[in-house]
Amino acid sequence: MATCLAACLRGEAQAVLADLNIHARRDYPSLVNALSRRFDPAHQTEVFRIQLKNRTRRKEESLPELAQEIRRLTRQAYPGCARRPRGTVGGVPSTTPYLGRSSQGITGDGGLSKN
Secondary structure, X not given: OHHXXXXXXXXXXXXXXXXXXXXXXXXXXXXXXXXXXXXXXXXXHHHHHHHHHHOOOOOOOOHHHHHHHHHHHHHHHOOOOOOOXXXXXXXXXXOOOOOEEEOOEEEOOOOOOOO
């Protein structure tokens, strides 16, 4: 089975094969383990963290495209972090209107009521 898998490898996966000794190349669990270490995102978190840190907006890239790429890199750089539910800010639903205080009481205009 390892021989069949090894014969199918191309590109960077084939380079992983070249780094293995002859015994590991013929041992299926060893081959799968080596490929997992190289390509499994859980083993690449530091790479994704560096990419995230250095990520800048590319020419002709829209802000929504940049935001999507940052979200993707963040998920890959920090795979174990729980995601905060969308639409919340500090645990409060962001659809709740801001209620400011005025001398007249609570207003829905952010506290900018005219007195």
